Amino acid sequence: QQQVKQSPQSLIVQKGGISIINCAYENTAFDYFPWYQQFPGKGPALLIAIRPDVSEKKEGRFTISFNKSAKQFSLHIMDSQPGDSATYFCAANNYNQGGKLIFGQGTELSVKP
């Protein structure tokens, strides 16, 4: 019940295209769903996050879509740019469990010019 499953493991998108990364979870007690972006040689950095009381959150070209009944959430990157090439991690947690994040396996995104 503690797992977060992320797909695909790697993704190649043309510049200007839409990148979509999907995650699924089991634990219905999770109440916070962040996405992290990691560039080579750097630690992951918070990109965008959503709570389960909304179905979508948009920040610039990045959108999280959340489907509570299906226990799935996804990251959409519109107008993908070569500078978006990075590894993306979804995660989930329940504050009552001490704020410990459960991470997906990661997606390596490559945006081709």
Added chain:
Amino acid sequence: DVKVTQSSRYLVKRTGEKVFLECVQDMDHENMFWYRQDPGLGLRLIYFSYDVKMKEKGDIPEGYSVSREKKERFSLILESASTNQTSMYLCASNHLYGYTFGSGTRLTVV
């Protein structure tokens, strides 16, 4: 901005050595975490701490220990380094929800 600082970016150690990885955060966060990152396996939690002198095992604690004597500092200790501990090690801290990560320490055990 919250800063999480890991003392070394790159380390090369010999098999059997005792290795210390240090992490310091500057925002008075209660919670601190150590993860290792390996290709295809994502981020795996080694140990975490909710307060000074408190520690809890994560998913892969074997071969590791931790120390938290001060709130801002959380140390990861490899008691006797082995080649299968070659990895990227990431420290993080948080107060409520989202983490702030350090830049990571890439450890190679030869």
